[in-house]
Amino acid sequence: MPQHTIRNARPSEFAAIGQLMVQVYSQLDGFPKQSEQPAYYSLLSNIGEFTNKPETELLVAVGADGKIEGAVVYFGDMLYYGSGGTATQERNAAGFRLLAVAPAARGKGLGKLLTLECIRKAKATNQSQLIIHSTKAMQTAWMMYERLGFERAEDLDFMQQELPVYGFRLQLA
Template sequence: METQWLIRNAMPHEFERTGQLMVDAYIALEAFPGPDEEPRYYQMLANVGTLTEKPGVDLIICISGDGVIAGAVVYFEDMAHYGSGADVSGEKEAAGFRLLAVAAHTRGCGIGKMLVSECIRRAGIQKRRQVIIHSTKFMRVAWGMYERMGFKRAAELDFTTGRVVVAGFRLGL
């Protein structure tokens, strides 16, 4: 029997589990800086639920009927609280998402695409004109998925943090 997945906002009692999923997913990225190199980044991942304290910020999860969290992403209704190293606060009529993570045991099941599609859907309902995201070469599977879903490179949104070059993308709605 095929697993049925539900996409919804995470509940506070799921924040810790979701944060651990994100930490595990990012640690597993080949050559991506680890917790010793980027302790503040991994602390932010572990405590990802605290981002929802800001207005218009949702932690969206993909969860099975029996409570297994397969993936998560943080959605920003507008760019005021996006909080990446890029200055995108001036991007008007834009939504964004960050920190897409899929559990190792569910990769290849379309979880990432479902989460991204939900972010695009929400942006459309909120009458945003574009969705802005960032990715790195370490995340080549996600990068390819974004491009297949219609996101276009936006070099003006690029930035560098530590030794990581972070590439900006836009999707017009």
């Protein structure tokens, strides 16, 4: 397996990461298409804008060849998480959203590497929990989160238009 580096994205990479996000999410079976949720896809396209929020980082998985093969947005303060439901009211918590791995890079463990970096960051700042959301269309990620110790948190569930979004919580302390 080639070595991958997890690091913060550079502003010059934001547009390409946005394209990766749109590609990945638009190909999910059972996930709303761009025509159904244009605002959501605009958020994906402009993923770098999240870095304008305090304690928010866009992390990337970079291959040995320098190519970005995955990304995730980490929130050190849930106030800026930007989801529906009650997640933004969680205290002593960090979160991550919008995890994507390029189709050609799947099966290399990059989703897990990005998730473990988010866990490391949350622990390093003494957060008591890490919050995430997933959908039925993201079953592969859902199973990975559960293997890493995340538990379903129905209190964090919400609807994104017609799409049920399911909350997960990892207790860190």
